[in-house]
Amino acid sequence: MVTRAKPRQPVAALSPRLMVEMRGVSLIINGKAILNAVDLDVWAGQTVAIIGPSGSGKTTLLRTINHLARPSAGEIRLDGERIDPQAARLRAQRAGIGMVFQNFNLFRNMTALENVMFAPVATGRARVAEAETRARKLIARVGLSDKCGSYPSELSGGQQQRIAIARALAMEPKVMLFDEATSALDPEFAREVLDVMSDLSASGMTIVAVTHEMGFARKVADRIVFMEAGSILADGTPDDLFSEAAPLRVKRFLTS
Amino acid sequence: MDITFLIEHLPTLLRATRVTVELTVATLVLSTLLALPLAVIGIEKTSGVSRWLNVYALLMRSVPALVVLFFLYFGLAEVGLVLPAFATALLGLTMSATAYNLAIFRSGLMSVPRGQIEAARALGIPDWRIWTFIVYPQAMPVLLPIYLSNATLVLKGTSVASIITIPELTATANEIVSLTYRPFEILLGSAAIYVALGGLLSLASRYAERTWRTR
Numbered sequence: 001m002v003t004r005a006k007p008r009q010p011v012a013a014l015s016p017r018l019m020v021e022m023r024g025v026s027l028i029i030n031g032k033a034i035l036n037a038v039d040l041d042v043w044a045g046q047t048v049a050i051i052g053p054s055g056s057g058k059t060t061l062l063r064t065i066n067h068l069a070r071p072s073a074g075e076i077r078l079d080g081e082r083i084d085p086q087a088a089r090l091r092a093q094r095a096g097i098g099m100v101f102q103n104f105n106l107f108r109n110m111t112a113l114e115n116v117m118f119a120p121v122a123t124g125r126a127r128v129a130e131a132e133t134r135a136r137k138l139i140a141r142v143g144l145s146d147k148c149g150s151y152p153s154e155l156s157g158g159q160q161q162r163i164a165i166a167r168a169l170a171m172e173p174k175v176m177l178f179d180e181a182t183s184a185l186d187p188e189f190a191r192e193v194l195d196v197m198s199d200l201s202a203s204g205m206t207i208v209a210v211t212h213e214m215g216f217a218r219k220v221a222d223r224i225v226f227m228e229a230g231s232i233l234a235d236g237t238p239d240d241l242f243s244e245a246a247p248l249r250v251k252r253f254l255t256s
Numbered sequence: 257m258d259i260t261f262l263i264e265h266l267p268t269l270l271r272a273t274r275v276t277v278e279l280t281v282a283t284l285v286l287s288t289l290l291a292l293p294l295a296v297i298g299i300e301k302t303s304g305v306s307r308w309l310n311v312y313a314l315l316m317r318s319v320p321a322l323v324v325l326f327f328l329y330f331g332l333a334e335v336g337l338v339l340p341a342f343a344t345a346l347l348g349l350t351m352s353a354t355a356y357n358l359a360i361f362r363s364g365l366m367s368v369p370r371g372q373i374e375a376a377r378a379l380g381i382p383d384w385r386i387w388t389f390i391v392y393p394q395a396m397p398v399l400l401p402i403y404l405s406n407a408t409l410v411l412k413g414t415s416v417a418s419i420i421t422i423p424e425l426t427a428t429a430n431e432i433v434s435l436t437y438r439p440f441e442i443l444l445g446s447a448a449i450y451v452a453l454g455g456l457l458s459l460a461s462r463y464a465e466r467t468w469r470t471r
Contacts, residue, residue, distance in 0.1 A: 103371050
């Protein structure tokens with residue numbers, strides 16, 4: 001049983017604009033289908049939470065969006081433009097997709113400031129001075145102005161993840177992908193990161209977040225996508241999925 | 257020990273030292289320039305090319321440099337390919353040193369957490385910048401001590417070039433000995449020169465370790 005909710009009209013835009021469009025996306029590894037012809041539309045300004053049991057393909061789905069995992073079949077469009085596996089064009093498109101990882105993955109040989117300003121400079125998008133000004137603003141936005149000169153090893157997990165968010169934002173992405181961004185964090189640090197994510201969502205950023213934080217999915221997300229065995233089993237508003245009318249499988253997952 | 261005898265022949269030894277240094281530096285520069293990009297292949301995913309590189313590194317590290325030089329100098333001449341002695345020595349030593357550097361650089365690169373490469377890819381950063389500014393700088397503390405100790409082996413290894421008539425330090429020392437029948441001073445003198453050059457490398461090593469200390 002599949003619930004298909006109509007995309008909610010985003011607050012920010014009057015005419016809905018498709019930011020991420022996935023059509024029949026499959027990923028087969030050694031004969032096993034990790035993703036099974038998935039269709040997913042994400043509208044500009046929407047925050048979509050992807051939930052589901054481990055091994056259901058949530059993370060893989062997210063990683064196909066910027067081709068960190070290359071789909072075996074199907075088509076993915078970012079803001080109407082098809083993701084092109086040709087190296088130079090793929091790099092240009094990836095620049096428009098911010099990604100935040102479970103393990104932060106900050107560049108450990110660079111300070112927080114350098115982490116945030118590196119990509120715009122290295123991709124030729126900004127000059128050093130300009131990149132630095134912007135990086136400082138972004139670091140202030142995640143509340144870590146006093147940590148600009150600190151190396152990742154000198155930051156807590158929560159601080160590292162907030163810097164990682166600033167680093168992704170520095171490329172002025174059209175969409176932000178969060179891959180279990182709080183799973184490696186203590187509850188207290190997870191809260192800091194979730195607050196930043198909520199602020200981003202409120203500011204109109206398009207967000208796709210794989211998450212185990214049901215509180216976030218319920219309160220912040222406009223939409224929840226439930227995955228199982230490489231397919232989308234349910235897709236609806238938090239009210240739909242947390243209601244009595246939700247599919248049995250979803251209810252069982254949410255109450256377990 | 258006759259110091260005046262040694263001093264008399266010192267200019268000849270020092271001229272030969274220049275050849276040794278030139279051969280060492282040229283071998284190090286070439287093998288490093290070759291191994292730096294080649295070591296990157298296969299770090300993320302093994303491929304046909306990376307498997308061949310592994311076979312090459314394994315073979316070249318198993319065969320003595322002496323045999324490689326003999327093969328290049330005499331073996332190839334048999335099939336009509338004659339290279340100048342210095343070029344042959346440089347080629348043979350570089351082939352061997354590249355194999356070692358490949359293995360050394362690989363071990364350094366493997367020590368850097370893979371997630372950072374992925375994060376950089378996701379940001380749209382070109383590959384060569386990822387390796388140059390993110391991965392190699394972090395691999396340095398791991399690979400530099402091994403690299404520099406291997407450089408000492410390259411320095412000493414240039415002595416095998418003596419067997420294909422390169423007038424480097426060992427060949428020249430041997431020649432003086434065979435003319436004067438006084439091995440003691442000359443061999444001690446050339447050993448001292450090798451020690452001094454090796455000392456320079458170990459100084460470089462200490463300086464490098466301080467510069468690239470892990471954070």
